[in-house]
Amino acid sequence: MSKLSQKHLLGIKDITLQDIELIFETADTFKEVINRPIKKVPSLRDVTIANVFFENSTRTRLSFELAQKRLSADVINFSASNSSVKKGETLLDTVNNILAMKVDMIVMRHASPGAPHYLAKHIQANIINAGDGTHEHPTQALLDAFSIREKLGGIAGQKIAIIGDILHSRVALSNIFALQKLGAKIMVCCPLTLLTKFI
Numbered sequence: 001m002s003k004l005s006q007k008h009l010l011g012i013k014d015i016t017l018q019d020i021e022l023i024f025e026t027a028d029t030f031k032e033v034i035n036r037p038i039k040k041v042p043s044l045r046d047v048t049i050a051n052v053f054f055e056n057s058t059r060t061r062l063s064f065e066l067a068q069k070r071l072s073a074d075v076i077n078f079s080a081s082n083s084s085v086k087k088g089e090t091l092l093d094t095v096n097n098i099l100a101m102k103v104d105m106i107v108m109r110h111a112s113p114g115a116p117h118y119l120a121k122h123i124q125a126n127i128i129n130a131g132d133g134t135h136e137h138p139t140q141a142l143l144d145a146f147s148i149r150e151k152l153g154g155i156a157g158q159k160i161a162i163i164g165d166i167l168h169s170r171v172a173l174s175n176i177f178a179l180q181k182l183g184a185k186i187m188v189c190c191p192l193t194l195l196t197k198f199i
Contacts, residue, residue, distance in 0.1 A: 008127040010116050011136035012177035020181060024146055033070065044073035050103045052095065053130070054080040054110045060130050060140075064107050076103065091115060092122055099125055108132075134168050141174030145182060156183030163189040167196050 004019045012020075033041050049068050053061055061077070068075045078098060089097075095106060105126040108116050113135035116127050131137040149155050160179055166172045166188050173196070176186055188199055 008116070008120050008129075009138055010120060010127065010129045012138045012141050012174045012181070013136065015138075017181045020142065020145070020178065023142055024149065027146055030071075039070050040072060041070070042072045044068065044071040046074075047105065048074040048076065048101075048103045049105045049107060050076040050078055050098045050101075051130075052078045052098065052106055052108045054091075054108070054115075055131070056081070057109055057131070060109065064128075064130065064139075076101070091119065095119060095123060099123060131170055134170055134173075136174045136177075137170040138174050138178075140171045141178040144171070144175055145178045148179075149182075155179060158184045159187065160184045161187045161189055165194045166190050166199065167194045 002022050004022060005016050006014055006019065009015065030041075030043075033039060051061055051064055051068075065075055065077065076098070078094075080094075091110070095108075098106070103125060105128065106119070106123070107128045107130050108119065109130040110116065110132050113133035115132050116129040117132075120127050129136060129138055131140070145155060148158070148160070152158055162172050162175055164172065167190075172188075176188075176199075179186055188195065
């Protein structure tokens with residue numbers, strides 16, 4: 001059975017083309033599940049996942065929770081707005097308190113760029129980055145690339161324009177990394193004041 005090259009999903013920049021293709025192949029098989037009358041499989045049975053959100057998000061958190069439950073994981077939802085973070089508890093303390101409940105995986109959204117990378121150096125559990133500041137949003141980019149692949153039949157050689165605020169968009173940055181790895185030719189369209197330096 002194939003495995004990802006990384007323990008965590010921190011950013012598209014960190015994973016390989018083979019990782020992306022493996023994720024897509026796995027998504028293809030699970031896509032069939034959501035069209036069944038019973039939309040549940042035991043793939044993540046006995047796995048406990050904590051959705052740890054330090055920023056508000058409805059769509060991303062609910063998408064993760066629904067997917068986790070359809071794969072039979074046990075799910076804990078944590079929101080910083082109703083926690084000891086308000087009293088000054090650190091990110092690491094907060095996550096270690098959650099991990100003390102025998103949690104296997106952390107899905108985290110945080111306003112600070114690099115927060116999941118910092119956490120990955122200090123904890124044993126797997127981490128999925130659900131958006132860190134203006135840095136990356138790898139799962140959204142994977143979904144976007146998967147959808148483009150489905151619609152166009154492939155990504156290699158396609159010309160794709162990303163239009164909007166490139167400087168502040170974690171999704172735009174992750175999309176650029178993902179689509180380039182998959183062989184697309186990327187163009188961006190925005191005012192120069194909203195363009196990142198490396199483009």
